[in-house]
Amino acid sequence: MAEPSAPGTPGERLHHPQPTTLVETARLHARHRPDATAVVCEDRAVTYAQLHRESNRIAHALRAAGAVPGARVAYLGKESEDYYAILFACAKSGTVLVPVNWRLTAPEVSHILRDSGSAVLFLEEEFAPVLDRLPDGPPKTVVRLGATDGFGAWKADRPDTDPAVPATPDTPVAQLYTSGTTGLPKGVVLAHRSFFAIRDALASENLDWIDWRDGDIALVGIPGFHVGGLWWATQNFNAGATVAVLRAFAPRDAIDLIRGKGVTTACVVPAMLRMMLAEPGVTPADFTTLRKIVYGGSPISEALLEASLALFGGEFAQIYGLTETGNTAVCLPPADHVPGHPRMKAAGHPYPGVGCKVVDGDGKELPPGTVGEICLATPARMVEYWGLPDRTAETLVDGWIHTGDAGYVDDDGYVFIQDRIKDAILVAGENVYPAEIENALEGHPGVAEAVIVGAPDERWGERVHAFVVPAAGRRPTPRELHRFLVDRLASFKLPARYEFIEHVPRNPSGKILRRELRERFWTGTDRKVN
Template sequence: MPSAIYHPSIRTLADTAAFHGRRQPEHTAIICEGHAVTYGQLHRESNRTAHALHAHARGNSHSHRHQPRVAHLGKDSEHFFDILFGCAKSGTTLVPLNWRLTAGEIAHILRDSGAEVLFVGAEFLGMAEKVGTELPEPPTLVLLDQPDAVGAGFLVWKAEHPDTDLDTNPAPEDPLVQVYTSGTTGRPKGVVLAHRSFFTIRDRLAEHNLDWVDWQLGDVNLISVPGFHVGGLWWAIQGFSAGITNVVTPMFVSRDAIDLIRKHGITTTCLVPAMLQMMLAEPGVSHADFTTLRKVAYGSSPITEKLLQQCLATIGCEFTQIYGLTECGMAAVFLSPDEHVVGGPRMKAAGRPCPGIDLKIVDDRRRPLSVHTVGEICIRTPARMLEYWGLPDATADTLVDGWIHTGDAGYLDEDGFLFICDRINDTIIVAGENIYPAEIENALAGHTGVFEAAVVGIPDDRWGEAVHAFVVPQPGQYVSPRELMLFLKGIIADFKIPTSYALIDQLPRNPSGKVLRRILRDQFWQHRERKIN
C-alpha cells in the first residue's frame, strides 16, 4: 500500500508553493491541455505574479486597502493557479468569477468587491471590456496568454518582476479568496475565506488517520470542478498541498474527462453526481476506462442508489460524499467509502462530521432538537468563513456564536450521522450550481407582460433539480414560455433560466402577503421521501 501524504508544516497556500517548489522542483504540478508546469516553475512564476500584484497595489492611487482584491474571469488553466498562488504570497484576495454569468452580474461582483485588476481569458475579453464601461473605476485588464503564446498579456505584465520570494508571511487567518454565492435577495454575496479554510479539514483527517479524503505517493488528480466554485478550489488546493500532479480541465466535457483518466492514469478526482452520470452515459464507456481510479469524491447533491450501482459496476473504485457549503469552507460532513453500499443503511445519509466539527439541529427559535427530529442544520467548523464582504448584518444572521446556519433541514441519528431532508431557504441546486429564486423572479418582473412570478426547484433525474417558474400575466395579456426564455437571455446566466413554466391566475400567499413558494414546490416533491434531489 503506498504511503499517505501529509505535510503538517504547510499552513497556508504560500507555504504550499514554497515547500514543494524547493522540495521537489522537477515534479509536475499542473498539466493543462498538454502543457506541463513543475512545482519549481509554479513557485518561481507565482513569485513574479506576487511581486507584480504588490507593485500594482503600491502604484494604484485608488488602493487604500490592507488586503486588495483582484478578479479572474476565465476557464481554469495553469495561469489561474499561478494567480491564486501569487495572491496568496502577496496578501491579495482573489475573486474567481463564474464565466457563465452575464455582463451585469459580473459588473455587480466587480463593483462590490472593488477588484483593482481583472485577469481575463481571451474568449471573455469582449465581455470584460463591456463590463468596464459600466463601472466608475474599471479594473486594470490583464489578458491571459494561451499556453504557447509569447510576448502578450499576463506573461509580459509580470515579466520584469523577480522570481525571488516576496517578503511577506501570510497567516492562516488572513483572507485568501472571496467566492460569490447568490443571495436570498437576488444579489450575490462575497464569502471571504481564509487560508485556514483549506487546510484545517486536511489536518483533522490526517490526525485521525481517516481515508475519507486522502493522498498517496504516485497519485494523479483530475481537477474538473471549476475554481470559481468553492468545491473546485478546495479540491485543487488539497492536491497541491499533497504535492501530487494535478490535471486541469478548462471545462468539464464527459468524453474528454474519460480520455484524460486513461491518458494520465488519474487516480483521484472530485465530481458532482451529474458529471458521473454524463460520463457513464458516453457510448462505449467501460471499466477499462477507469482502471487507474482509486477514489472519487463527490458533492453538491446526494448520489442515487441507481447511479451508485452503475458507478460501482463500471468505475469500480471507492466513493466519498462531501457535504458542506461555501460559508463552511466547503467540506464538513463525509459519507465514507465503507458506507457506500447499495441498499446499505447509511446511503441516505450525508455522513458524519469530520473530527473537530460539531453539528446541531435547531428549531425556528434556534433551540437544539433531539435525535431524529427535523430542524435546521447548524455547523461549527474551524474552516468557517470570515464574513460576507461588506454585509455585517447578513454575516451576523448566518454566523451565530461560531455556528453556521445552513438553511438546510435535516436530523441526526443516534450515531451522529446527518440526514438531509429538505431546504429551509429557497435554494435551487442545478448540477452543483446554487440558484436563488429571487434573482430570477426580479428578472421576470422586468417583462412587460408579467404581473408577478415565483420560481421553485423541481426534481430532475439528470441535473438533480431544474428551475420552474410560475408566472401570473398582466391582466388581459398572454406570454409564452419561449418569449420569457428569450427575454431572460442576457439578463441572467443561462443556467439560471427556467426550463419550464406554468401560467397561473394568482400566487398563493399567507395573511401578511408573503408568497408561499413551499406550496408551489411541494406538489412536485410530495411523493418523494426526501425533498431534495
C-alpha cells in the same frame, strides 16, 4: 515542461512536512519536490518549481500595479496553469483572489467586480467581449491572458524571488460569490485555514475517508470559481500531488484525461458521473487507475451509485458543506457506500473537530431524529460576508454556520438532509436562488408576478420551474421570456419550464406559499432535495 508522475501508482499516505498556508505550500514543494509535476492542462505540464517562480513574478507584478495586501484581485476565465499561478500569487502578495463564474452575464459580472472593489482583473481573451458590456466599466487594471501584449508582457520584467509577504492561517486569501435569498450574490471571505482544517481533522484521527498519496494525479471536475473546485485543487497542491485540469467539464474529455494521464482521484458532482456513464463506448477499462471519487453538491441516487460502482470501481466519498463552511464539513465515508443501506440517504458524518447541531426556529437545540435547521461549527468556516456585517451575523452565530438546510442527526451522529429552509435550488451542484430569477422575470412588461421553485431532474438533480402570472392584457410566450432572460442571467439559472397561473397562492399575511407550488413535484419522495 515536466512529465507527470507515474500514472496509476499512488504510494503511501503522505508523511512529508505539512504546510499551513498556501504560501508555505508553494515554498515547501518548490524546495522538496521541484521537478514533480504540479499542474497538467491540455498538453502542458508545470513543475512545482516552475509554479513557485511564476507565482512569484505575478505577485511582484501585482504589488507594482498597486495591489496592496487585502486588495481584491478578480479572475474571469477557465481553469489553467495560469489560474493556479494567480491563486498562489495572491497568497504571496497578501491579496485576495475573487474567481468569477465565466458563465455569468455582464451585469452579473459587474456586480461582483463592483461589490468586491477588485483592483485588478485577470481576463482570458475568450471573455474579452464582456468588458464592453460591463455597466460600471472594468477595474483600473485589466490583464488579458492570451493577448499578444497581455499577461506575458505585464509580468516579464518582474523577479522570480519570493515576495515574503507574511501570511497566517487567518489571513484572507479567497472571496467566492454565492447567490442569496435577496437575489444579489454575496462575497464569502475564506482564510488560508479553510483549505487546511479538514486535512488536519482527518490526520488527527488517522482517517482515510479522503486521503492524498504520493504519486496521486487528481482530476478537478468542479470549476475553480466554485468552492468545491478550489478546495479540491488546493488539497492536492498541499499534498504535493499533480492537479489535472479540465478547462471546462465535458464527459468525453474527462474520460480521455482519466485514461490518458492515469488519474487516481477525482472530485465531481453526481451529474458529471451520470454524463460519463452515458458516454458511448465507455467501459471499466477507461478507469483502471482511478482509486477514489469524491463527490458533492447534491446527493447521489442509489441507481446512479450502483452504476458508478460497476463502471468506475474504486471508492466513493460524499462531501457536504457550503461555501460558508469552507466547503466540506460532513463526509459519507467509502465504508458507508453500500447500496440499499439506510446510511446511503445520509449526507455523512461530521469530521473530527467539526460540530453539528439541529435547532428549531428559536435557536433551541433539538434531540436526535428531530427535523430542524442544521448548524455546523468548523475551523474552516468563513471569515465574513464581504461588506455585509448584518448578514454575517445572521449566518455565523457564536461560531456556528446556520446552513439553511432542514434535516436531522441520528443517534450515531450521521446528518440527514430533508429539505431546504432558504429555498435554494441545486442545479448540477450550483446554488440557484429564486429571488434573483423572480426579480429578473418581473422586469418583463408581460409579467405581473413570478414564483420560482425547484423540481426534480434526472440529469441535473434539480431544474428551475417558473410560475408566471401574466400582466393584464398580456400573454408572453416561454420563448419570449427565455430571450428576455438570456442576457440577464447565467444559463444554469434560466427556467427549464414556464407555467402560467392566474394568481400566486398566499397565506393570510400575504406571504407566498412557495412550498404549496413546489410540493406536487416532490410527492412520493422521502426527501425534498434531489
